[in-house]
Amino acid sequence: MAIRKVEEKEEINMTPMLDIVFIMLIFFIVTATFVKETGIDVDKPLAEMAEENKLANILVAVSGDGEIWVEGRPVELGALQSVIARLYAENPKGAMSIQADKDAPGRHIVDVITEAKEAGLQDISVSLDQP
Amino acid sequence: MRKKHGSAEDEVEVDLTPMLDIVFIMLIFFIVTATFVKESGINVAKPNENDTPPPPDAKPKTVALTVTEDCWVRLQGRRIDPGQVAPNVQRLVAERPGAPGIITIEGDAQTGCVTEVMDQMLIGGAAGVSLRAVEY
Numbered sequence: 001m002a003i004r005k006v007e008e009k010e011e012i013n014m015t016p017m018l019d020i021v022f023i024m025l026i027f028f029i030v031t032a033t034f035v036k037e038t039g040i041d042v043d044k045p046l047a048e049m050a051e052e053n054k055l056a057n058i059l060v061a062v063s064g065d066g067e068i069w070v071e072g073r074p075v076e077l078g079a080l081q082s083v084i085a086r087l088y089a090e091n092p093k094g095a096m097s098i099q100a101d102k103d104a105p106g107r108h109i110v111d112v113i114t115e116a117k118e119a120g121l122q123d124i125s126v127s128l129d130q131p
Numbered sequence: 132m133r134k135k136h137g138s139a140e141d142e143v144e145v146d147l148t149p150m151l152d153i154v155f156i157m158l159i160f161f162i163v164t165a166t167f168v169k170e171s172g173i174n175v176a177k178p179n180e181n182d183t184p185p186p187p188d189a190k191p192k193t194v195a196l197t198v199t200e201d202c203w204v205r206l207q208g209r210r211i212d213p214g215q216v217a218p219n220v221q222r223l224v225a226e227r228p229g230a231p232g233i234i235t236i237e238g239d240a241q242t243g244c245v246t247e248v249m250d251q252m253l254i255g256g257a258a259g260v261s262l263r264a265v266e267y
Contacts, residue, residue, distance in 0.1 A: 018147070024162075031165065050250075051171060107239070111264075128173055
């Protein structure tokens with residue numbers, strides 16, 4: 001009897017674990033968004049009417065002295081349109097969020113919006129913190 | 132060649148280990164790269180340049196105001212504080228329901244002022260805000 005027991009393989013039933021692992025895998029694949037951070041931390045203004053924007057994954061930052069940052073490096077206004085067009089092509093469902101510093105000149109936001117519209121983007125928002 | 136007896140009893144086991152390895156590696160990759168974007172903001176649009184301007188005698192269909200360089204708001208020729216924009220906009224929106232707001236940014240007006248006015252316009256009931264800039 002004892003000898004027989006050694007021969008029998010003690011198999012753990014893997015099926016429930018596999019189910020869970022697959023569900024987790026699918027969840028993370030579906031929710032995966034590859035965001036390219038802008039590279040600078042801006043002091044965002046507060047606004048009561050700010051709404052959560054889950055689709056925003058094209059991020060453009062405007063620093064306090066009016067520099068435009070995308071993908072971790074500063075970008076000249078003249079080159080911004082092609083950069084945004086490339087990001088938009090990688091992410092056709094994406095929306096753009098402009099992270100402008102409190103002290104940045106407001107007209108730079110308009111410049112960024114103009115370039116983004118030229119690049120074909122429609123869903124553009126200004127990033128604001130909820131109080 | 133031994134004839135198998137009771138082959139139905141023999142369970143054909145597929146070795147799941149390599150697949151499990153791959154699945155786990157993928158799982159770990161997606162967990163590590165997962166970034167949950169927490170962006171909040173106000174949607175803006177720039178008024179299209181090729182929009183035909185309304186005839187001058189027609190009733191205005193928008194609420195237009197200007198943010199000046201020294202962080203004041205000019206609305207219908209009056210100078211008001213950015214914090215007082217909401218009630219003024221509310222009054223104008225009551226006259227023209229569904230009117231979107233247009234903010235004109237003058238010169239180097241700061242983003243903080245502009246966003247406060249955007250916020251106030253939406254609180255006042257404007258249907259969306261768009262921005263444009265003018266040279267000072």
